[in-house]
Amino acid sequence: MARETERQGETAGGAADSGGTVEARRRRVTVIGSGNWGSVAAKIIATNAAALPSYHDEVKMWVYEETLPTGDKLTSYINRTNENVKYLPGIKLGPNVVADPDLEHAVKDADLLVFVTPHQFVESICRRLVGKIRRDAEALSLIKGMEVKKDGPCMISNLISEMLGINCCVLMGANIANEIAVEKFCEATVGHKGDKEMAQRWVQLFSTPYFLVSAVQDVEGVELCGTLKNVVAIAAGLADGLEMGNNTKAAIMRIGLREMRAFSKLMFSTVKDTTFFESCGVADLITTCLGGRNRRVAEAFAKCGGKRSFDELEAELLRGQKLQGVSTAREVYEVLGHRGWQELFPLFTTVHEICVGRLPPSAIVEYSEHTPNFALVEGSAQLY
Numbered sequence: 001m002a003r004e005t006e007r008q009g010e011t012a013g014g015a016a017d018s019g020g021t022v023e024a025r026r027r028r029v030t031v032i033g034s035g036n037w038g039s040v041a042a043k044i045i046a047t048n049a050a051a052l053p054s055y056h057d058e059v060k061m062w063v064y065e066e067t068l069p070t071g072d073k074l075t076s077y078i079n080r081t082n083e084n085v086k087y088l089p090g091i092k093l094g095p096n097v098v099a100d101p102d103l104e105h106a107v108k109d110a111d112l113l114v115f116v117t118p119h120q121f122v123e124s125i126c127r128r129l130v131g132k133i134r135r136d137a138e139a140l141s142l143i144k145g146m147e148v149k150k151d152g153p154c155m156i157s158n159l160i161s162e163m164l165g166i167n168c169c170v171l172m173g174a175n176i177a178n179e180i181a182v183e184k185f186c187e188a189t190v191g192h193k194g195d196k197e198m199a200q201r202w203v204q205l206f207s208t209p210y211f212l213v214s215a216v217q218d219v220e221g222v223e224l225c226g227t228l229k230n231v232v233a234i235a236a237g238l239a240d241g242l243e244m245g246n247n248t249k250a251a252i253m254r255i256g257l258r259e260m261r262a263f264s265k266l267m268f269s270t271v272k273d274t275t276f277f278e279s280c281g282v283a284d285l286i287t288t289c290l291g292g293r294n295r296r297v298a299e300a301f302a303k304c305g306g307k308r309s310f311d312e313l314e315a316e317l318l319r320g321q322k323l324q325g326v327s328t329a330r331e332v333y334e335v336l337g338h339r340g341w342q343e344l345f346p347l348f349t350t351v352h353e354i355c356v357g358r359l360p361p362s363a364i365v366e367y368s369e370h371t372p373n374f375a376l377v378e379g380s381a382q383l384y
């Protein structure tokens with residue numbers, strides 16, 4: 001099968017709309033979320049929107065309002081200083097980013113909606129958006145996570161699409177936000193369902209000389225890569241906390257990648273092997289296992305022998321930023337449990353059991369009758 005990877009061809013400043021649904025007016029973008037990655041995404045979009053004639057200069061960013069220790073509201077602080085002092089201190093977002101604490105107001109006129117909140121909040125946000133957005137709006141999800149419904153996993157892009165009745169592509173990749181904020185080079189992958197024009201619009205809106213974006217027709221594969229690697233990153237962090245060294249961590253990444261692929265293909269038979277070689281796949285897995293927040297908090301959890309909870313360590317170490325790996329491990333565990341597949345995914349299963357305190361952190365690298373050393377069992381390897 002021919003591999004479909006499309007690099008962005010046109011540059012900011014020279015672009016004109018070419019799709020069948022192009023409107024004469026300039027497109028308006030709203031970013032829904034203003035955490036660490038949300039703020040960086042707004043910065044990238046703002047640079048491109050200002051340079052592209054088909055976009056309105058102003059980029060709105062919905063802020064989940066909070067009060068800073070100084071007594072300032074976060075939104076007014078951002079609008080006064082052009083800086084998100086809580087989630088991305090020291091970085092100017094661009095003068096055309098306007099923070100807005102009123103969700104409905106922020107999305108009212110938007111043609112393009114970029115969702116970038118922790119995954120646990122998306123459903124309630126979408127509920128508030130029903131009937132409040134343009135009917136011809138298009139969405140992009142940067143959110144790494146999923147929901148579990150009665151009939152199985154529901155990807156966040158699907159949740160957005162179904163609840164709001166709009167198309168939703170995804171953008172995932174090896175994208176540690178703090179590095180992109182200072183414009184260090186990296187890549188990302190847009191996943192789409194077949195509408196290449198729409199995918200190219202997202203590629204164009206995000207591409208910069210330091211942020212290289214490709215598109216692949218495999219929305220579920222791209223999204224599952226971004227989601228599942230957070231579980232593997234917890235395992236990598238546990239190994240770091242136990243001071244196991246690089247070989248062990250590399251083994252965890254390799255086995256984790258196999259479980260990611262097996263789980264994804266069991267859930268969606270359309271998922272392509274090639275997706276795992278894009279930025280959203282192996283590259284994101286590596287960067288998150290080396291330098292992500294999931295890794296960091298799991299390392300601290302192992303160092304204290306599991307005596308402090310992930311919630312407590314998250315609050316202390318991340319100061320308002322959120323982990324996705326612990327809840328994703330639970331969600332994956334639920335799906336595996338419903339289908340009787342837990343033994344086939346020993347790494348995913350063991351991570352959850354450790355997170356909830358049923359196994360000690362050391363179980364990630366130990367073998368016993370009850371804690372199968374996943375390196376020996378390699379259950380899912382037998383499937384794919």
Ligand SMILES: NC(=O)C1=CN([C@@H]2O[C@H](COP(=O)(O)OP(=O)(O)OC[C@H]3O[C@@H](n4cnc5c(N)ncnc54)[C@H](O)[C@@H]3O)[C@@H](O)[C@H]2O)C=CC1
Nearest residue numbers: 034035036037038064116117118121143144176177321322
């Ligand atoms: N930070 C990073 O390096 C990257 C993050 N991502 C993904 O982006 C998504 C968003 O993460 P970040 O922007 O990093 O956020 P974050 O973890 O830095 O910040 C948490 C955000 O959640 C908001 N929040 C807290 N309670 C809320 C509520 N009840 N309702 C709505 N919002 C609430 C906070 O105001 C804050 O904006 C996640 O799925 C993450 O996996 C993806 C790539 C890189």
Ligand SMILES: O=C(CO)COP(=O)(O)O
Nearest residue numbers: 173174175176292293294
């Ligand atoms: O997704 C990420 C990098 O691509 C960030 O991962 P963490 O949430 O573990 O920091």
